[in-house]
Amino acid sequence: MPLLIDGKATAAQIKSEIAQEVATLVAEGRKRPHLAAVLVGNDGGSETYVKNKVLACEACGFESTLIRFEDTVSETELLAKIDELNRDENIDGFIVQLPLPRHIDTDKVIEAIDHRKDVDGFHPINVGRLAIGLPCFISATPLGILTLLRRYGIETAGKHCVVVGRSNIVGKPMVQLMLQKEHGNATVTCIHSYTQDVAAECRKADILIAAIGRPGYITADMVKPGATVIDVGTTRVPDNSRPSGFRLSGDVDFNTVAPIAGAITPVPGGVGPMTICMLMLNTLAAGKKTYYR
Numbered sequence: 161m162p163l164l165i166d167g168k169a170t171a172a173q174i175k176s177e178i179a180q181e182v183a184t185l186v187a188e189g190r191k192r193p194h195l196a197a198v199l200v201g202n203d204g205g206s207e208t209y210v211k212n213k214v215l216a217c218e219a220c221g222f223e224s225t226l227i228r229f230e231d232t233v234s235e236t237e238l239l240a241k242i243d244e245l246n247r248d249e250n251i252d253g254f255i256v257q258l259p260l261p262r263h264i265d266t267d268k269v270i271e272a273i274d275h276r277k278d279v280d281g282f283h284p285i286n287v288g289r290l291a292i293g294l295p296c297f298i299s300a301t302p303l304g305i306l307t308l309l310r311r312y313g314i315e316t317a318g319k320h321c322v323v324v325g326r327s328n329i330v331g332k333p334m335v336q337l338m339l340q341k342e343h344g345n346a347t348v349t350c351i352h353s354y355t356q357d358v359a360a361e362c363r364k365a366d367i368l369i370a371a372i373g374r375p376g377y378i379t380a381d382m383v384k385p386g387a388t389v390i391d392v393g394t395t396r397v398p399d400n401s402r403p404s405g406f407r408l409s410g411d412v413d414f415n416t417v418a419p420i421a422g423a424i425t426p427v428p429g430g431v432g433p434m435t436i437c438m439l440m441l442n443t444l445a446a447g448k449k450t451y452y453r
């Protein structure tokens with residue numbers, strides 16, 4: 161059987177390391193890092209993500225503030241709150257939980273965030289700095305994946321990494337991170353919905369990262385034996401045996417892929433817990449002014 165990459169345990173370990181560092185900061189008379197989260201509307205998934213982010217802040221010893229708006233909030237009102245958070249010296253970093261209602265221009269909202277407080281790493285300045293290898297806030301999911309590979313001793317330098325998906329928050333920053341000499345240092349292929357012969361491209365991967373949102377799409381015939389398989393997909397599929405009425409399904413057909421993979425992440429308990437954990441790491445860096453003064 162393959163090495164099972166345990167994101168839940170790794171995230172718990174990293175959060176306890178962050179908490180220790182915060183305790184040291186406070187003992188030195190410095191302030192606790194403070195994360196604010198802006199939540200618009202009542203989407204079940206977003207509520208859960210934000211609740212888990214607030215809980216993670218508590219586990220790390222951070223201060224946290226949750227700011228809620230009805231889904232009828234105007235773009236102007238939301239931008240005014242962002243301006244206020246940008247100026248608030250007590251807030252080290254903040255996030256605006258996505259997706260936003262259709263009447264709000266998401267790009268405009270992201271660009272309005274001061275990049276020095278953009279702990280999600282979505283602002284064009286942070287995206288651009290990542291692309292040219294400068295220190296910056298890096299999108300949490302790709303950073304979590306690279307951290308998992310590092311902590312499990314999986315070599316990336318000189319390996320062939322195939323990223324399936326090219327979204328701005330997962331696929332593209334993952335490609336950048338794996339490509340950078342100072343990070344993954346891998347040879348990288350990016351697959352999208354216009355790619356010809358997806359299976360043949362995937363089979364070239366030493367490290368295969370699936371981020372498409374299609375349950376069970378990656379099957380055993382698409383995986384090179386011994387490859388490391390990272391499953392980012394988290395799609396809610398109906399499941400009447402669960403009290404919630406759904407379960408989370410990954411993009412990888414775990415039961416057929418696991419027997420031939422060298423290492424694999426489960427869903428849930430793989431990439432998901434690492435994403436929130438990396439948001440905490442970015443918040444710590446914001447509090448310490450690691451990247452920007």
Ligand code: NAP
Nearest residue numbers: 301325326327330352353371372373392393394431432435
């Ligand atoms: P997204 O914005 O919907 O992007 C999906 C990408 O997959 C697109 O680039 C699309 O190609 C590509 N794609 C779709 N079907 C394909 C196919 N059959 N063959 C090749 N490429 C295909 O999704 P996302 O935001 O990146 O999220 C992807 C998945 O990861 C979702 O399940 C999401 O819930 C999950 N996710 C998990 C975490 C976590 O912490 N675990 C964090 C973020 C996202 P085109 O560009 O050509 O349309």
